[in-house]
Amino acid sequence: MFKALRLEEIYEKMVSSEEYKTGGWRTFKPVFDKEKCIDCGSCWIYCPENSIIKKGKADYDVDLEFCKGCGICANECPTEAIKMVLEEK
Amino acid sequence: MEVAADIPSYVKCRKVCKAKLSANRCFKFRKLLKKVSEEELFSKGHRACSGCGAALALRLALKAAGKNVIVVQPTGCMEVVSTPYPETSWKVPYIHVAFENAAAVASGVEAALKALGKKDRVKVLAIGGDGGTVDIGFQALSGMLERGHDVVYICYDNEAYMNTGVQRSGSTPLGAATTTSPAGKVSFGEDRPKKDMPRIVAAHNIPYVATASVAFPLDYMEKVRKALEVKGPAYIHVLAPCPPGWGYDSAKTIELARLAVDTGMWILYEIENGKERITYKPTVKKPVEEYLRAQKRFRHLSKDIIQRIQEEIDKRWKEIFES
Amino acid sequence: MLKEEVVEEKKVKSYRDIMAGSKAVATAVKLCDVDVVAVYPITPQTPIAEYIAELVANGELKAEYIKVESEHSALSACVGASAAGARTFTATSSQGLALMHEVLFIASGLRLPIVMVNANRALSAPINIWNDQSDAMASRECGWIQIYVETNQEALDSVIMAYKIAENKDILLPVMVNMDGFVLTHTYEPVEIPSKELVEEYLPKYEPLISLDPENPVTMGAIADPNYYMELKYSQVKALENSKDVVKKEQEEFYKLFGRKYDLIEKYKMENADIILATLGSVSGTIKDVIDKLEREKGYKVGLVRVRLYRPFPKEELLDALKGAEVVGVIEKNVSPGIGGGALFNDIKSALYGKSDAKVIGFVAGLGGRDIPPWDIEKAIEICTLAKKEEVEETYWLGLRRW
Structure with a gap:
């Protein structure tokens, strides 16, 4: 006999989409040059994946588990402190 | 400011x-x-395409709204990418019902909050794409606005039915090639201008209407905040470029969204209690060709059509910025 | 005081009145303390929309009344309101129900305990505002619990029971109460109005199991791919099947408190009947009269089952009721084009298959408000009598006029 789920069980099974790592979609990954960073926050605010991590003052990094490698951060960085480099897997 | x-x-x-x-x-x-709030209420792991403008529009809207909102979405890209059962990207209560009825569902949610005495604590935010807003969802939206429900409706406009693979919508601009308005020997793509949705919404005399762009996040978030503050319906129409649908490199999403504003293709304004205000005037007016040439959907356009589009823009520009 | 005495006292506060079916429904909505009503007027449902609007305008019903711009939005707003934890009501008819069709599936799929009254009316084209049950029958696969009532009293009582059934935590499904347009909605009958206290005793305040609440965010209406869709559908369909026992239980509870007895199927003169008619809704009154007349005049033994609960289909109860029948004649106000007869005829035939040797004959009658006079029912009974001895057609249309 297959189990019919009660409504609450259907909802209890739901999890955050963070269970699914979109990092695998990536071809290029952003690499940060801290020296050039002026802490404007553009990369952070423009990331559609909210995958830019604020580590400290003028210190940003990327969450490679989720970054899809779109390149918006690099394109928007006013000081060219972010470079997209081909990722070797 | x-x-x-x-x-x-x-x-x-x-x-x-x-x-x-x-x-x-x-x-x-x-x-x-x-x-800007560091709280992320739209989770990572959503399945939006790389460089998706609409996903950014959602993320920013939720940053501005905070967690005391109920989100209602019609069927569309953002609904599909954010709720593949048993996963969800939403850290706020969320409901999707169908394609054409988000505004009606939001009306019901708002009425329930009122009836249950929760209205002061919880806001209702409907977020639909251009198809679900300006086309199939238009009637329900008009009803919601006319009845005066205290709901903020955000339309993320990527200018075609992207979820089903780029078919034209009422929001597709003149000249854009889509799969149902392809360019051909006797066609230059979409032959009708973009439906002026914010103006149509404004004709309902609601307290707040605004246009926005993902390239201007502070402006956009400020508008969302304002919209949530007003009593009664509010509407924000945010331009959200779509890399596969428009045909450009995913890194250029913000660049293009900004170019749309700088060329006058998209004007940033708000109408508060009937009073209109331009919220951003480009420092230099760029030729529209720059915007059009950057996208595959416009690549087929002849000089004539581009000239026609430029003339339309010049006329509008003059009305808005030089009067 | 004993519990019984308390109930007695509350019963005393009940009163009788003569009212149209639509007012009986509006009164039930008031008694159930509905939070959100979203309705769009359509003939013959209109007076329901009007009576409720009046109740809200007078402050007799403290509800949000959403004056929606279409039936599609009416049900959509109910979905939103119900999802947000409110007790909700809508009413419609015919084209309106057809326009809601898409959302009907979603309301049941999302497991929202919405209650709707459908004033049964024919579907266009040709456009026709009069009564038949084609509208509700076209919605029978939508996953709603469907009830068909015979009287205004039953309409009022069924709306109250509908909330109790819909809001049961094991069920959580929408309920559609079907009442014949004009025949009931616009016809005055004596109705007993239970006291508010009694209804409160029966129907507790609605406490949603799952609702849209920032304190405990849930995602409703997620997309289910081929990996999950079937399991979720299975769970929903099982809940609908299980609701049959809940309907039974709640009808008994209702009887204990209100003193009016309802069953899944109503049986009339079944003893020794070799011909049993089956039907839905208000026409059963006429059928009962004809059965009495033929018994008196010709000694015919004809019984009647009126199917009150149509979805989930009371298969076992019907099998049991029809076991002695040689012929089953199904008289119904709807037609299933292309298969013959109406929906109930086909359902009963399939229920009896392999379990009974009874001949099942379908009679399509009363479409688009065509009157079903006693002599048409007599004719149907005569055909059933004939069928005991010889071959007859499988389906008939009653009351067709020769040009």
Whole structure:
């Protein structure tokens, strides 16, 4: 006999989409040059994946588990402190 | 406060920045950005395409709204990418019902909050694409606006039915090639101009209407905040470029969204209690060709059509910025 | 005081009145303390929309009344309101129900305990505002619990029971109460109005199991791919099947408190009947009269089952009721084009298959408000009598006029 789920069980099974790592979609990954960073926050605010991590003052990094490698951060960085480099897997 | 003027690419860093903004403005932008909530209510792991403008529109809207909102979405890209059962990207209560009825569902949610005495604590935010808003969802939206429900409706406009693979919508601009308005020997693509949805919404005499762009996040978030504050219906129409649908490299999403504003293709304004205000005036008016040539959907356009589009823009530009 | 005495006292506060079916429904909505009503007027449902609007305008019903711009939005707003934890009501008819069709599936799929009254009316084209049950029958696969009532009293009582059934935590499904347009909605009958206290005793305040609440965010209406869709559908369909026992239980509870007895199927003169008619809704009154007349005049032994609960289908109860029948004649106000007869005829035939040797004959009658006079029912009974001895057609249309 297959189990019919009660409504609450259907909802209890739901999890955050963070269970699914979109990092695998990536071809290029952003690499940060801290020296050039002026802490404007553009990369952070423009990331559609909210995958830019604020580590400290003028210190940003990327969450490679989720970054899809779109390149918006690099394109928007006013000081060219972010470079997209081909990722070797 | 002209928040929109302080977009990052105009930030003046003494050594490298190409923009010509004052140091003062640069400082202001950075200061404001620091105040933006770090709480992410739209989770990672959503299945939106790389560089999706609409996903950014959602993320920013939720940053501005905070967690005391109920989100209602019609069927569309953002609904599909954010709720593949048993996963969800939503950290706020969320409901999707069908394609054409988000505004009606939101009306019901709002009425329930009123009836249950929760209205003061919880806001209702409907977020639909252009298809679900200006086409199939238009009637329900008009009803919701006319009845005066206290709901904020955000339309993320990527100018076609992207979820089903780029078919034209009422929001598709003149000349754009889509799969149902392809360019051909006797066709230059979409042969009708874009439906002026914000104006149609404004004709309902609701307290707040605004246009926005994902390239101007502070301006956009400020508008969302304002919209949530007003009593009664509010509407924000945010332009959200779509890399596969428009045909450009995913890194250029913000660049294109900004170019749309700088060429006059998309005007940033708000109408508060009937009073209209331009929230951002481009420092330099760029030729529309620059915007069109950057996208595959316009690549087939002849000089004539581009000229026609430019003339339309010039007319509007004159009305808005030079009157 | 004993519990019984308390109930007695509350019963005393009940009163009788003569009212149209639509007012009986509006009164039930008031008694159930509905939070959100979203209705769009359509003939013959209109007076329901009007009576409720009046109740809200007078402050007799403290509810949000959403004056929606279409039936599609009416049900959509109910979905939103119900999802947000409110007790909700809508009413419609015919084209309106057809326009709601898409959302009907979603309301049941999302497991929202919405209650709707459908004033049964024919579907266009040709456009026709009069009564038949084609509208509700076209919605029978939508996953709603469907009830068909015979009287205004039953309409009022069924709306109250509908909330109790819909809001049961094991069920959580929408309920559609079907009442014949005009025949009931616009016809005055004596109705007993139970006291508010009695209804409160029966129907507790609605406490949603799952609702849209920032304190405990849930995602409703997620997309289910081929990996999950079937399991979720299975769970929903099982809940609908299980609701049959809940309907039974709640009808008994209702009887204990209100003193009016309802069953899944209503049986009339079944003893020794070799011909049993089956039907839905208000026409059963006429059928009963004809059965009495033929018994008196010709000694015919004809019984009647009126199917009150149509979805989930009371298969076992019907099998049991029809076991002695040689011929089953199904008289119904709807037609299933292309298969013959109406929906109930086909359902009963399939229920009896392999379990009974009874001949099942379908009679399509009363479409688009065509009167079903006693002599048409007599004719149907005569055909059933004939069928005991010889071959007859499988389906008939009653009351067709020769040009």
